[in-house]
Amino acid sequence: MARLDDIDRKILGALQTDAGRSLDEIAKEVGSSKTPVWNRIRKMREAGIIGNQVVQLDADKLGFEACFFVLIRTSEHDKAWQEAFLNALMKRAEVQEAHRLAGDIDYILKVRVKNARAYDTFYQALISEVKVHNVTALLSMEEIKSTIALPL
Amino acid sequence: MARLDDIDRKILGALQTDAGRSLDEIAKEVGSSKTPVWNRIRKMREAGIIGNQVVQLDADKLGFEACFFVLIRTSEHDKAWQEAFLNALMKRAEVQEAHRLAGDIDYILKVRVKNARAYDTFYQALISEVKVHNVTALLSMEEIKSTIALPL
DNA sequence: CCTGAAAGTTGCTAGCC
DNA sequence: GGCTAGCAACTTTCAGG
Numbered sequence: 542m543a544r545l546d547d548i549d550r551k552i553l554g555a556l557q558t559d560a561g562r563s564l565d566e567i568a569k570e571v572g573s574s575k576t577p578v579w580n581r582i583r584k585m586r587e588a589g590i591i592g593n594q595v596v597q598l599d600a601d602k603l604g605f606e607a608c609f610f611v612l613i614r615t616s617e618h619d620k621a622w623q624e625a626f627l628n629a630l631m632k633r634a635e636v637q638e639a640h641r642l643a644g645d646i647d648y649i650l651k652v653r654v655k656n657a658r659a660y661d662t663f664y665q666a667l668i669s670e671v672k673v674h675n676v677t678a679l680l681s682m683e684e685i686k687s688t689i690a691l692p693l
Numbered sequence: 694m695a696r697l698d699d700i701d702r703k704i705l706g707a708l709q710t711d712a713g714r715s716l717d718e719i720a721k722e723v724g725s726s727k728t729p730v731w732n733r734i735r736k737m738r739e740a741g742i743i744g745n746q747v748v749q750l751d752a753d754k755l756g757f758e759a760c761f762f763v764l765i766r767t768s769e770h771d772k773a774w775q776e777a778f779l780n781a782l783m784k785r786a787e788v789q790e791a792h793r794l795a796g797d798i799d800y801i802l803k804v805r806v807k808n809a810r811a812y813d814t815f816y817q818a819l820i821s822e823v824k825v826h827n828v829t830a831l832l833s834m835e836e837i838k839s840t841i842a843l844p845l
Numbered sequence: 846c847c848t849g850a851a852a853g854t855t856g857c858t859a860g861c862c
Numbered sequence: 863g864g865c866t867a868g869c870a871a872c873t874t875t876c877a878g879g
Contacts, residue, residue: 542756553750561746563855577864579857590754594713597744598705598843604694605843608792610762610801630837634844638803639837640760646831649762651790653843679798685782685791689841691750691757691805692786715872729847731874 543588548573549581550693553591556582557690560594600653600684607656608684613648614675626671635663695742700725701733702845705743708734709842712746752805752836759808760836765800766827778823787815 545553551571555562568578585591600608615622630639630650638651654660660678668676697705703723707714720730737743752760767774782791782802790803806812812830820828 543754545755553748553755556748557750558747559745560748564857565855574865575856576858576866580863583857588754590751592749592751593711594746594748595710595841596705596708596712596746597841598709599742599744600843602695602740602742603697603705603843603845610792610794627837634842636838637841638839640762640833641835641837642762643832643834648837649831649833679801680795681792681801682795683793685779685793685800686788687790689747689749689789690786691752691755693755716874717872726848727873728849728875732846735874 543585543590545585548578549585552578552581553585553691554693556591557693604655605653607654607660608681609650609652609654609660610679610681611648611650611652612646612677612679613650613673614645615647615672616674617672622671626673629667629670633663633667635659695737695740697737697742700730701737704730704733705737705843706845708743709845756807757805759806759812760833761802761804761806761812762831762833763800763802763804764798764829764831765802765825766797767799767824768826769824774823778825781819781822785815785819787811 548571552567555567555570564575564579568574571578582591600606615626626648630636635652635654636650637653638649640649641647642649652660652663654663657680664676664678667673700723704719707719707722716727716731720726723730734743752758767778778800782788787804787806788802789805790801792801793799794801804812804815806815809832816828816830819825
């Protein structure tokens with residue numbers, strides 16, 4: 542874990558809210574000026590704290606109207622199965638998030654697709670590739686909040 | 694839903710993978726040149742398809758080592774309760790995602806915190822603010838995949 | 846709708862406080 | 863460490879095909 546001061550945190554806060562602004566603007570917002578801010582950003586990039594810059598796209602306007610959270614239980618816990626499962630998740634663009642869980646449920650996925658039929662296609666492809674014991678899909682009716690910003 | 698051609702989709706694909714490149718690079722990647730690409734991006738911005746540019750931060754390196762998926766059932770379904778609940782979620786930076794669901798479980802949250810104690814603090818604050826019937830927290834052991842890219 | 850070039854900003858570096 | 867200044871690179875605009 543990196544050691545950051547208050548200005549670093551302000552910079553990160555600004556960048557994770559809107560990275561599309563100029564260095565000058567960000568420098569003014571955090572109460573510093575161009576060069577020091579640029580040096581801090583460079584260091585945090587090198588440290589891997591700051592990753593890629595990406596745009597947020599409007600899922601609805603692009604026709605992705607269905608979003609599922611998928612709870613998965615498996616009976617297989619050996620290395621080979623895990624690798625096959627992990628591989629299947631990585632290569633599927635519909636899977637926006639995948640977490641291995643502690644407890645009763647083994648995995649949770651967030652799957653974004655155009656419609657319910659597209660989800661079924663995804664689901665059939667997944668279970669034909671890897672064996673899973675039990676699957677529960679939770680359908681999102683409304684995306685209340687969605688951000689990648691961390692609570693700095 | 695907007696009408697997009699193949700080049701538009703390629704541009705969106707490039708931007709949601711890495712928006713930190715120059716127009717020239719992106720133009721070359723999608724097989725076009727600067728000005729037309731710039732015009733397409735401008736139009737998609739105006740249409741709201743392209744939103745803010747943000748940086749992806751490394752949660753682990755910043756000390757956010759705990760991530761919970763929270764399943765919530767409620768007995769209250771009236772307007773006032775919903776507004777209070779929605780308000781509580783919006784103002785809490787720990788809540789990275791919040792969805793209203795169809796079926797048995799009413800809401801799912803993704804909550805990012807520094808550690809289990811910080812989750813408990815969040816949890817206590819939430820249930821003291823709004824009444825919820827049943828809460829199940831799923832603890833993430835490993836973030837296998839995490840992207841905001843849509844499967845264009 | 847694309848090309849090419851010009852003008853205005855910005856990112857990035859270096860040398861000084 | 864931060865500031866000033868300057869150059870290179872980029873974004874953005876606008877003619878013209």
